[in-house]
Amino acid sequence: MKAIYITGFMGSGKTTIGLMLGELTGLPVYDSDQEVERSEGKPISQIFADKGEIYFRQKESEVLKTLPVEDSIVTVGGGTVLSDENRQWMNEKGTVIYLDCDIEEIERRLQHDTARPLIAGDRRAHMKELYQQRLPIYLLAPVTISTTYKSAEEVCREIVERIKDRV
Numbered sequence: 001m002k003a004i005y006i007t008g009f010m011g012s013g014k015t016t017i018g019l020m021l022g023e024l025t026g027l028p029v030y031d032s033d034q035e036v037e038r039s040e041g042k043p044i045s046q047i048f049a050d051k052g053e054i055y056f057r058q059k060e061s062e063v064l065k066t067l068p069v070e071d072s073i074v075t076v077g078g079g080t081v082l083s084d085e086n087r088q089w090m091n092e093k094g095t096v097i098y099l100d101c102d103i104e105e106i107e108r109r110l111q112h113d114t115a116r117p118l119i120a121g122d123r124r125a126h127m128k129e130l131y132q133q134r135l136p137i138y139l140l141a142p143v144t145i146s147t148t149y150k151s152a153e154e155v156c157r158e159i160v161e162r163i164k165d166r167v
Contacts, residue, residue: 074094
């Protein structure tokens, strides 16, 4: 079975859904952000502060290509899909699932989260702008699943149902 790549905006549920889907399917789960942190020996916020977003995006692309492309679930950072090369890689190697979530629900989920370097400062304005910039790219994914006001269990059941013919 090809890899399942889970993408979406920050706060859409990628990590939670990925882990639960792994439990349901018995497949190992890889988180590209965690793998970048492990590779660099520091949190993403520190990578951004020390080396900038361009460096982080390059590292993110490198790490993506080291992760298993069969019998695995890979949760990718919200910006991974900004790269044409990354999108092409994921589409060739597996099934890409975009977890869609209303921006208002994302704001609610992230209201106490201070570890997101891309939304520092005027959080609400930055988040909405970033969301609007990325939405057309997210919508290129072959499978879109809404996570708005749904439990993780509901989302996982929907994913299993939607991709059963693709894997």
